[in-house]
Amino acid sequence: MTHFLSFAIPGIPYGFVYALVAVGLVLTYKTSGVFNMAFAAQAYVSAAIYYGAVSQHHLSKWVGFVLAVVVAGPALGYVLDRLLFRHMRTAPTVVKLITGLGLLIGIPSIVQFFWPGQHQNPPSLSPKPNAVYHFGSYHIDGNQLVVIVAVLVVMAGLGVLFRFTALGLKMRAVVESPRMVELAGINADRVSSFAWMLSGFLAALAGVLLAPYYANIDATNFIALLVAAIAAAVFAGLASLPLALAGGLFLGIFQQVLTGYLPLNSIWATALRPSFPFIVLVLLLLFWPLVRRRREAGDPLAGVDPPPPALAASLRGATLDRLTTIIFPIFIVAYIGITLFLVPTHWLFLLTQGIVYATIFLSITALTGMSGQISLCQASFAGLGAFTAGQLATEFNINVIVALLIGGAVAAAAGALVAIPTLRLRGLYLALATLAFALLASNLLFPQSWLGNGDTGVNVPRPPGFNGNRAFFLLAMAVFAVCAVVVILVRKGTVGRYLSAMRGSQVAAETIGINPARAKITIFALSAGIAGVGGAMFGSLQGTTSGGDYNVFFSILWIVLVLTTGVRTVEGAVNAGIALVLVPELLSDLGGTSVFSFLGNRVTALSFFLFGIGALTYAKHPEGAVEFNKRRSLLWIAAWLDRRAGREPTAGVADAATLARGQAPALELSGDGQAVADGPAPVVPERSPHPGGP
Amino acid sequence: MALLRASGISKRFGGVVALSELSIGVEAGEAVGLVGPNGAGKTTLFNCLLGILRPDTGTVTFDGHDLSRMPVYRRARLGIGRTFQRIELFTEMTARDHLLVAERARRGNGAMWKDLLNRGDPTTDEQVRAAAVLSLLGIDDVADLPVEALSLGHGRLVELGRALITEPRLLLLDEPSSGLDRMESLALAQVLGRVQQERGTAILLVEHDLEMVERCVTRLCVLELGQLIADGPTATVMGDANVRRAYLGEAV
Numbered sequence: 001m002t003h004f005l006s007f008a009i010p011g012i013p014y015g016f017v018y019a020l021v022a023v024g025l026v027l028t029y030k031t032s033g034v035f036n037m038a039f040a041a042q043a044y045v046s047a048a049i050y051y052g053a054v055s056q057h058h059l060s061k062w063v064g065f066v067l068a069v070v071v072a073g074p075a076l077g078y079v080l081d082r083l084l085f086r087h088m089r090t091a092p093t094v095v096k097l098i099t100g101l102g103l104l105i106g107i108p109s110i111v112q113f114f115w116p117g118q119h120q121n122p123p124s125l126s127p128k129p130n131a132v133y134h135f136g137s138y139h140i141d142g143n144q145l146v147v148i149v150a151v152l153v154v155m156a157g158l159g160v161l162f163r164f165t166a167l168g169l170k171m172r173a174v175v176e177s178p179r180m181v182e183l184a185g186i187n188a189d190r191v192s193s194f195a196w197m198l199s200g201f202l203a204a205l206a207g208v209l210l211a212p213y214y215a216n217i218d219a220t221n222f223i224a225l226l227v228a229a230i231a232a233a234v235f236a237g238l239a240s241l242p243l244a245l246a247g248g249l250f251l252g253i254f255q256q257v258l259t260g261y262l263p264l265n266s267i268w269a270t271a272l273r274p275s276f277p278f279i280v281l282v283l284l285l286l287f288w289p290l291v292r293r294r295r296e297a298g299d300p301l302a303g304v305d306p307p308p309p310a311l312a313a314s315l316r317g318a319t320l321d322r323l324t325t326i327i328f329p330i331f332i333v334a335y336i337g338i339t340l341f342l343v344p345t346h347w348l349f350l351l352t353q354g355i356v357y358a359t360i361f362l363s364i365t366a367l368t369g370m371s372g373q374i375s376l377c378q379a380s381f382a383g384l385g386a387f388t389a390g391q392l393a394t395e396f397n398i399n400v401i402v403a404l405l406i407g408g409a410v411a412a413a414a415g416a417l418v419a420i421p422t423l424r425l426r427g428l429y430l431a432l433a434t435l436a437f438a439l440l441a442s443n444l445l446f447p448q449s450w451l452g453n454g455d456t457g458v459n460v461p462r463p464p465g466f467n468g469n470r471a472f473f474l475l476a477m478a479v480f481a482v483c484a485v486v487v488i489l490v491r492k493g494t495v496g497r498y499l500s501a502m503r504g505s506q507v508a509a510e511t512i513g514i515n516p517a518r519a520k521i522t523i524f525a526l527s528a529g530i531a532g533v534g535g536a537m538f539g540s541l542q543g544t545t546s547g548g549d550y551n552v553f554f555s556i557l558w559i560v561l562v563l564t565t566g567v568r569t570v571e572g573a574v575n576a577g578i579a580l581v582l583v584p585e586l587l588s589d590l591g592g593t594s595v596f597s598f599l600g601n602r603v604t605a606l607s608f609f610l611f612g613i614g615a616l617t618y619a620k621h622p623e624g625a626v627e628f629n630k631r632r633s634l635l636w637i638a639a640w641l642d643r644r645a646g647r648e649p650t651a652g653v654a655d656a657a658t659l660a661r662g663q664a665p666a667l668e669l670s671g672d673g674q675a676v677a678d679g680p681a682p683v684v685p686e687r688s689p690h691p692g693g694p
Numbered sequence: 695m696a697l698l699r700a701s702g703i704s705k706r707f708g709g710v711v712a713l714s715e716l717s718i719g720v721e722a723g724e725a726v727g728l729v730g731p732n733g734a735g736k737t738t739l740f741n742c743l744l745g746i747l748r749p750d751t752g753t754v755t756f757d758g759h760d761l762s763r764m765p766v767y768r769r770a771r772l773g774i775g776r777t778f779q780r781i782e783l784f785t786e787m788t789a790r791d792h793l794l795v796a797e798r799a800r801r802g803n804g805a806m807w808k809d810l811l812n813r814g815d816p817t818t819d820e821q822v823r824a825a826a827v828l829s830l831l832g833i834d835d836v837a838d839l840p841v842e843a844l845s846l847g848h849g850r851l852v853e854l855g856r857a858l859i860t861e862p863r864l865l866l867l868d869e870p871s872s873g874l875d876r877m878e879s880l881a882l883a884q885v886l887g888r889v890q891q892e893r894g895t896a897i898l899l900v901e902h903d904l905e906m907v908e909r910c911v912t913r914l915c916v917l918e919l920g921q922l923i924a925d926g927p928t929a930t931v932m933g934d935a936n937v938r939r940a941y942l943g944e945a946v
């Protein structure tokens with residue numbers, strides 16, 4: 001017991017902070033329908049502000065606290081609600097998720113931009129962080145004390161708020177059933193504003209309280225915090241505030257207690273303990289009855305929601321499709337020509353990297369583009385492919401090309417292994433599970449010497465005959481082309497059509513005899529396999545590669561980027577790949593000029609900020625902003641050519657245009673193409689006469 | 695031996711008892727109506743029959759097979775088709791695509807290697823079957839529009855076609871005429887009659903429109919609060935005093 005307590009007590013502060021974050025997550029999830037992935041970013045911002053105020057500007061801790069927690073936290077929450085999330089209440093899950101993930105990338109990057117460099121030794125809120133307080137045979141330090149006191153005060157405050165104030169009661173009501181509350185005439189917008197401010201405050205407090213536990217203020221640490229809190233929130237069925245609290249507390253304490261019972265300094269202690277929340281999250285998602293029941297029952301009034309907007313029909317049409325398929329090969333040929341003959345070596349490398357990234361991104365085109373599901377562990381599959389290929393080639397002297405293929409196969413097997421336990425999960429829950437898998441891969445698998453070999457990494461040689469940069473570029477192009485053809489064939493084939501049916505309506509797909517498990521495992525394996533091959537190519541291009549190249553941050557960045565450029569098309573993957581290498585390069589060239597010299601070491605931050613913020617366009621353009629603009633310009637050019645020739649609009653453009661002119665779709669369905677609806681499809685029961693109809 | 699036999703089905707949602715110890719059977723080729731007030735548990739029964747929901751107790755057998763542990767798609771391939779009360783279409787697909795994908799799925803084909811050899815496209819045979827069903831339902835002229843552009847009535851017909859092309863031996867229809875006007879309902883009743891007579895498809899029809907029910911079915915079951923309160927020839931059940939009080943009284 002003594003042993004247990006001596007480990008449990010240091011766990012209490014962690015547990016309290018997890019609980020804070022979990023409560024914040026549930027609060028916004030229930031009041032606005034948004035599972036706020038940006039929560040970690042909010043915590044990060046306040047931790048950075050507190051650091052700046054106290055450590056850099058030497059303000060008093062009180063002033064720092066007020067600035068970071070009382071002002072910045074709620075303000076950021078309010079802004080997010082006002083500008084973004086309030087308008088997304090009925091948007092498809094994927095849209096909300098991607099917006100949050102974009103912010104998770106974008107917000108820390110903007111902080112990094114204004115404030116580059118490392119922020120080491122974050123200060124504690126406590127005036128005497130190192131003081132030791134004894135009680136009985138146990139003791140805690142000043143920092144732990146301040147965490148415990150602060151959280152207890154906040155929890156008491158929340159208790160009073162929810163129990164005794166009108167606003168608190170309304171919020172509780174909204175948490176119970178948002179639809180019911182609107183029917184009762186409560187202004188849900190006001191409630192949600194307040195909830196976001198409150199949760200912004202909780203995020204800020206959590207960030208400032210937890211920062212001293214880290215060596216420096218780093219966005220990745222806060223993602224890990226977020227995942228632990230997500231586990232607690234899932235424990236609460238994403239619904240109950242007291243359960244979220246209890247879950248957070250338990251998790252924090254048990255994580256510390258584990259330390260006491262795991263052999264010291266073994267791989268178990270160093271790798272398993274930090275991963276404990278991720279394992280718990282996976283187990284909860286798979287087995288926790290509250291998660292399963294929620295999916296079956298749901299809000300009985302959920303059907304009242306208006307359906308999400310349909311994919312812009314104006315930009316579809318056979319002619320338009322044909323135009324884009326003609327332009328794309330021209331583009332690729334030009335790309336190859338320029339790369340091979342016109343550019344210096346440095347750019348040859350960059351453009352090769354762009355196409356290798358595009359190969360990896362095809363895995364997202366395959367999975368998300370066809371099934372509409374979001375996986376946040378694509379980078380882990382890429383890493384698995386790279387490390388497998390590298391180990392086989394260097395340790396076993398296997399031909400590198402063969403090693404690349406085996407790397408892809410191993411990644412595909414891993415994809416199937418991830419898909420099998422998560423078969424029942426969709427939308428948000430699947431994204432969360434894959435997030436946990438990504439963290440597990442980074443923490444448990446990639447550090448192993450037989451795989452990723454920790455920070456040292458693994459050598460991945462270039463295949464014999466492809467040592468030259470131009471030769472390797474051509475190989476990268478060929479690999480990309482093969483993967484692209486595979487994606488296209490599968491998409492128009494049976495598997496692609498099954499997946500398309502399933503994203504339209506999973507129940508209906510099952511009732512015509514589609515085996516959803518098989519389709520899902522197939523596409524996960526295919527996608528992971530492509531990511532693995534792409535990852536192996538990436539490693540081979542770099543020469544050596546380590547786990548840091550494939551952490552969860554990249555998974556998130558990549559998916560955000562691909563969804564922004566267009567997840568439905570091979571072109572989208574290419575655009576994303578090129579953007580990922582060219583944007584930082586162009587910015588740093590810009591930084592080389594005297595006017596923009598301030599860019600200096602801020603280039604990466606600025607590019608990530610741009611990529612993250614780009615995701616905000618996703619809500620409006622689920623087909624991808626780049627794809628949207630390309631098609632719109634094509635339409636415009638076609639119309640312009642026609643006008644010059646004095647012709648009526650051409651047939652193809654006309655058919656798109658008619659659709660655009662709003663033969664207002666009478667049937668609006670739950671899937672907007674990107675949608676992962678959480679319930680059965682509601683239908684607008686009004687009909688418009690159709691030209692072909694009776 | 696009944697084609698479909700459900701016995702002792704119970705299903706609760708939290709405190710709500712949606713179905714309690716319900717037993718119902720459908721003979722091969724028979725058309726049965728299932729009526730009851732809102733919230734009686736009709737849709738829940740369909741979901742339990744197909745395995746979309748797992749009943750708390752009870753068993754379902756179809757054509758001698760015990761369905762209890764069978765996933766939805768295998769029940770479908772055994773020959774149970776259904777339509778949905780709240781329409782469930784595959785967004786982004788045309789009506790024809792709906793039928794083609796259903797025709798492919800019922801045979802359980804779907805190996806990726808065929809796609810990779812570019813052999814995943816619909817076969818001529820599949821095209822012919824789809825065209826036949828489209829013209830049976832009279833929706834050939836809108837067959838190649840994306841379903842978002844269709845009216846609700848056409849949407850329901852697409853759902854019906856998607857179920858019919860799998861050549862089910864039992865068709866579960868959940869309020870197929872809601873949202874349709876009178877002419878469309880009459881046409882629908884006619885199609886159902888033809889399907890039942892020509893193909894020998896058994897039908898279990900949930901419907902609030904009693905005229906439609908009388909037109910389509912020979913046997914009528916009445917559900918109230920998750921329990922069967924009447925089961926017999928349509929005319930007899932319609933005359934039953936209990937039924938009139940529980941259901942018709944409310945409907946008038």
Ligand SMILES: Nc1ncnc2c1ncn2[C@@H]1O[C@H](COP(=O)(O)OP(=O)(O)OP(=O)(O)O)[C@@H](O)[C@H]1O
Pocket residue numbers: 296297298300707710711712730731732733734735736737738739779
């Ligand atoms: N997923 C669910 N979660 C919670 N309760 C449910 C769910 N589905 C149905 N119910 C409840 O079960 C009961 C039966 O519902 P069901 O939809 O089966 O009725 P129904 O007979 O089809 O009604 P209607 O004529 O309105 O379609 C209702 O009280 C309903 O509220």
Ligand SMILES: [Mg+2]
Pocket residue numbers: 736737738779868
């Ligand atoms: Mg119903």
